[in-house]
Amino acid sequence: MIQENKSSRSQSAVMEKVVPKLFLICAIISIFTTIGIVFTLLTETFTFFNRISIVEFFTNTRWFPFASDENADFGIIALIMGTLTVTAIAMVVAIPIGLAAAIYLSEYASAKTRKIIKPILEVLAGIPTIVYGFFALTFVTPLLDKIIPGGISIFNALSPGIVVGIMIIPMIASLSEDAMNAVPNSMREGALALGATRFEVAMKVVLPAALSGVIASFVLGISRAIGETMIVTIAGGSRPTADINLTESIQTMTAYIVQVSQGDTGYGTTIYYSIYAVGMTLFVFTLIMNLLAQFISRKFREEY
């Protein structure tokens, strides 16, 4: 066996040198992916801005790319407003419910209950967005149509907003619960021993102590809502508008990209390049959100 090892030693010495390099290449591919994304978006966006002025892009409130050349409008504010409307509705749904579920799971629920409920919430997080889109269009919209006096259009901002919120609940609940679980029990026990109720412990001790993680989960939720595609494409419609009207059709940045990809827009047209400009805006929005979340959870983390 020693003999055998000796004969294979030179071979294994080569392996020792080559293998780390191969793994390094794997690691570098992830960097290339980022470079690829930024490079792709930048170059194609640059081409777009050669045709449409950057000032118009950010100040015009009308987005009508499919009109004939002279009449076409490329004002991304309409798409941004659509995106922000849906995101705002989603957060109104997701933040209170997600946070309440997190507080319940971490402060009130017994270990047994938590063990049952947490996986169910995870199921909710694992459902594909196309299914949520279907749910929004065929269940939530008709339901809202009955509830809201005057009814709503088949495509509207409210229904996808609510459903995006529902999709984000498990994410906020689970990240916030992690943050609250990290608060040591001694602090809870201290407060309880002083006569605080569980509610007071949750609100005045645990939540402030876990605040950075909780807020980071909100920011990540916002980022997810901004980038959500299928729910808003299916249930939101395709009428970009800068007015805020929850019951009427809207269009988000992501939905616009899908709309163009689905059409028969030729390669090299202004519309083709516009999806990169929109994609770039979307990328910058979500990147800022993600960096912000990382910054918050790193900067304001309280160590115990």
Next chain:
Amino acid sequence: MPLINKESVKKRMGSRIAANGFAKFLFVLATCFSLLVLGVLIYRILSEGLPYLSLDFITNFASRMPERAGIWAALLGTIWVMAVTAPVSFILGVGTAIYLEEYAKKNAFTKFVQINISNLAGVPSIVFGLLGLTIFVRLLGLGSSVLAGGLTMSLLILPVIVVASQEAIRTVPREIREASFGMGATKWQTIRRIVFPAALPGILTGTILALSRAVGETAPLLVLGALAYVAFVPENIFSQFTVLPIQLYNWTSRPQEEFHMIAASGIIILLIILLIMNSIAVLIRNKFHKRF
């Protein structure tokens, strides 16, 4: 003078306890709401989709007539794309994780790679679609093929696999590595024969969960130009294709009620596939989870 005025404490206690009870009620309500939504969602899909579900539905191609429509092309398209995505993302993801955990020195480059991976995880999937469209479809000239779709999906789920694999590798204790080195094994031998097998259950669990996410992803492949109406099965990795979620999107976005019904049937199939994948992941985690 007494330190505590018992009367005033007693007076406040009632309202504080009531507030606690009321808050608990609200928290439970919020939690139940999420569970209720899940219940309604599943009930709706089952009640709409089950009547149309049959063996024919699985083995038929897409059709303009709802009663003849099926998901065969989409089902096989999904399998084809995953056949590309699974090995590519597994090799790249595990390779990256091994590099970061075992070989990389703690320097600026390593930190940069790490930050880069966590940022990639937050990039919207549709942006990956734009990347795939430009790089794979146009620049490399792959067209809207299975290969282009699979590679795009690989990059999309790469961060998930890297993070899961890193955690799995980190749980392998130092002692058994040291024992291996002590026996005269080289670093690569230790990684290949000791660390990797020990971390494999965790790595596989993460990979399967990442793949099940890829199975449900729609947006990147839509942007890539995967077809919505396909009446053929991909023959090789350069074939055009469709996948289940895109087929479902196609049916959902039609106005006719019948197509919504078969979309629900398709969703049942999709959810069953995801359920199976998740069960396998849980099974691996429970069965092969070793404590050192």
